[in-house]
Amino acid sequence: MTRQHDIRWLGTAIDLAVENVDAGGGPFAALVVRGDELIATGRNRVTPDVDPSAHAEVVAIRAACREIGDFSLAGLTLYTSCEPCPMCLATSLWARVDRVVYAADRDDAARGGFDDREFYDLFARDRSTWPTAVVEARPADAERPFTTWLSKADRVPY
Numbered sequence: 001m002t003r004q005h006d007i008r009w010l011g012t013a014i015d016l017a018v019e020n021v022d023a024g025g026g027p028f029a030a031l032v033v034r035g036d037e038l039i040a041t042g043r044n045r046v047t048p049d050v051d052p053s054a055h056a057e058v059v060a061i062r063a064a065c066r067e068i069g070d071f072s073l074a075g076l077t078l079y080t081s082c083e084p085c086p087m088c089l090a091t092s093l094w095a096r097v098d099r100v101v102y103a104a105d106r107d108d109a110a111r112g113g114f115d116d117r118e119f120y121d122l123f124a125r126d127r128s129t130w131p132t133a134v135v136e137a138r139p140a141d142a143e144r145p146f147t148t149w150l151s152k153a154d155r156v157p158y
């Protein structure tokens with residue numbers, strides 16, 4: 001992929017993000033692309049859907065998976081108007097996209113009033129310092145879902 005190719009798709013993502021502000025969503029949009037083919041788009045839908053996980057990248061990945069009928073987006077590229085937050089970056093890894101290409105970065109997002117950079121900083125710190133408690137409480141059978149999974153002969157690995 002050439003830089004020119006990337007810049008063109010990012011232009012589309014930026015246009016969608018700007019439109020989305022007028023439509024009542026957050027200033028973010030993303031695309032899933034295979035070569036020169038647009039597979040799916042996603043716009044931030046957090047406030048209209050009252051869904052904190054409805055970030056543009058997650059919305060685009062869900063739409064692309066529905067479109068191609070597969071939970072793997074291997075071979076595809078995610079273009080996003082802004083650097084993915086940790087949730088969206090992890091979703092991209094789970095979706096196995098080949099590339100993630102973004103326009104604005106976490107510092108631009110911070111100036112826009114969004115917490116992407118703050119969450120990246122949080123992940124770099126010890127969990128004991130987090131404002132949200134993340135606690136392991138381990139019953140004796142904590143591993144049972146995995147032993148059940150591994151004993152299921154027709155499981156679909158992902």
Ligand SMILES: [Zn+2]
Pocket residue numbers: 055056057084085086087088089
């Ligand atoms: Zn996100």
